[in-house]
Amino acid sequence: MARDLNALWHPCTQMKDHERLPIIPIKKGDGVWLEDFEGNRYIDAISSWWVNIFGHCNPRINDAIKEQLDTLEHVILAGFTHETVIELSERLVQVTPRGLDKCFYADNGSSAIEVALKMSFHYWRNSGNTRKTKFVNLANSYHGETLGALSVGDVSLYKDTYEPLLLEILTAPSPDCYNRDPGESWEDYSLRQFAHMEKLLAEQGDEICAVIVEPLIQCAGHMRMYHPIYLTRLKAACEKYNVHLIADEIAVGFGRTGTMFACEQAGITPDFMCLSKGLTAGYLPLSVVLTTNHVYDAFYDEYETLKAFLHSHSYTGNPIGCRTALATLDIFAQDNVIEANKALSKCMWDSTQHLIDHPHVADVRQHGMVLAIEMVQNKSSKTPYPWQERRGLRVFEHGLKNNCLLRPLGNVVYMMPPYIITESEIQHLAKIATEGIDIATR
Template sequence: MSLNNSLMQRDLQVLWHPCTQMKDHETLPIIPIKKGEGIWLEDFEGNRYMDVVSSWWVNLFGHANPRINDRIKHQLDNLEHVILAGFSHEPVIELSERLVAITPEGLNRCFYADNGSSGIEVALKMSFHFWLNQGNTRKTKFVTLSNSYHGETLAALAVGNVDLYKKTYEPLLMTTFTAPSPDCYNREPGESWEDYSLRQAVAMEQLLAEKHEEICAVIVEPLVQCAGSMRMYHPVYLTKLRAACDRYNVHLIADEIAVGFGRTGTLFACEQAGITPDFLCLSKGLTGGYLPLCAVLTHDRIYQGFYDDYDTLRGFLHSHSYTGNPLACAAALATLDIFEQDNVIANNQKLIQKMADATAHFADHPNVAEVRQTGMILAIEMVQDKTTRTPFPWQERRGLRVYEHGLKNQALLRPLGNVVYFMPPYIITEDQIDHLAKVAWEGIELATR
């Protein structure tokens, strides 16, 4: 038995993998990875796979990046972890200073959590608690967009709207208000992204006008609803939403966990709308894909709403064991160094254009409804009927066929249902993009026969 197969059998005896129907692995092999280097993952038989999905959207500058490695190794020799209540350390102070400097103006307080879903919970609790500290007991609800996703802990699930993840747990979840998504896949023929997004903003305005006295905050994924099949919308929606939240005295939570740190073409997606949210949630790419860490940034008005004598019990008494972990902060600092020193955002413009050029012909495929792109995120939506945009029955799992073809051709193309997407590390080359486009085209041909 090969080492790959031996490890797979050992795995299946003891592991329960995330977001997986384990029975699939009776026929679909698990791939044990021996090492990562740059864009490549390598198994124990020497097979290599381009990590086109950045290992669930976290990896920005490749596996085993020497600059991030060195920063973590140096930190490991000094301090691996310390409680952040009553104590601090240099990496978390420096990281906070730098995040305040690079995020939208006015966000000047950093609160840390262990991962993205936990950070969403922080923002939700902080918003609710702020209003409570103001003596406002009516604001207990949140507004979410249809087709949204914010994580899989219970409060994060509650403010999401993808049935695949949420429906089973509905009895456990708090109730929310749902506004229609500005997802431009649903625009009318000939309608622009901007016009459709403006039209959808009207429904949000109406909801806030009617229910604002009950609403703590609106939570959105700026520009791209990632787990919601990589659906995208125009920045004008965010501009309108910020104005509406101000008008009706409602907080705005921007979940940039997946779309932050250059994924949409700017360092943060909110920049494209020229807005500052009340809460900005950052994770995934924050550490370059090395270690779990989430930063929730907010402004002084929120911070001052909790600042009081202890016996008033107005403090935000929320914590995580590994809050502000020094090793994770070191990885984040190295990641920010690379952004600053390598002119990443400007250099990515060539890659963005190359991805567009390499996949332009997909729009002519009889089973492709749309090729859409926002910055370094590109999605190809397969359908049964192009004219009516009738989807393939989900039970047929057409995207899985593309995934299996990719694995045979050095590409990790893990789909979202019938949507094939690229969200690669920023070190990808133009030749590698051409290879991915070729493999994706072949996979879609096979999948739609």
């Protein structure tokens, strides 16, 4: 711990906190469990920042990586290619919504967002439409930390400091169903909120490159959720007003929402789909932007026209990352993962239903393998606790004492576990989360 604090600057952390909160060095991982150097074990309830979908040190993924290491570790992807990236691209085209026919690789989620933003803008420019320079996001959205990705997000905690550096964005109200009226359905509220987006597109569509959304769940925005009807209507409106749709499925793709990709529940194909996190099951940084042949064709021309998409990353299409992703897709195909997750998802719901009546819980919500519990000061008015009180931190500390890595987002306690978790492990998480909420809301 002393060596760590002497040399490391940790992400998303006020380092002064570690004068009181000890850094936890992890010695090894096995399945859903992490183990520290003192033998304490923790269920990884948040999949190590939402990436680990098939457990730590998964033997099937390990074997695939070892095999790739003896063949090819890396090669430049400009003017060269390799079997692994070709096979992965073919597989991704097969499993994603129909019409996404081309894959462009990057290193991480934020980089994928940058690619999609630039590609959309560049498409309109190549098509002779230079008026389209704006992007639309949703209130409370999050798309990453690089400057373009940060620009199209709307979580003030991450964004406010850097505001002078960022693009100006048009923001539509979120369809976040936490804010629905008493007795109003998720579908009705999402439809009501869509009216604002429709109006914005109707008025300014001629100047808009793309709308970017996190389908179904605004993850970093306190796991707020909405109905798929919003996406269905949004896709239709984007087509009507000649605007691209960018689906940021970085956190919600690969089975998180109950289907392989969240867009499936709306029956839509976006113009761009950004994938990362679960793509490599938490092993290696890799991301991809899938798009249509129609977009691709706008860049396909003689060199002298300067229409090529000149965007690159040193490790684009890294063979080891691609082999890891192929092993991940193999597990989905061979183990019937999406169907098996239905029982786990139901267990998560059943294990937390008692919290609906908790005097300081305003909402228990779920999409597939993501469940969130919102702590509040006043249940009837949904008055939140002051953020400075850090109530969620008390849940985190209680979890660590009881074999659970629960890392709340502010006052929202959530479960987003690996898909190999057992029902008894889910029930333990729910028990410890309940105890932690009781402690945090005293």
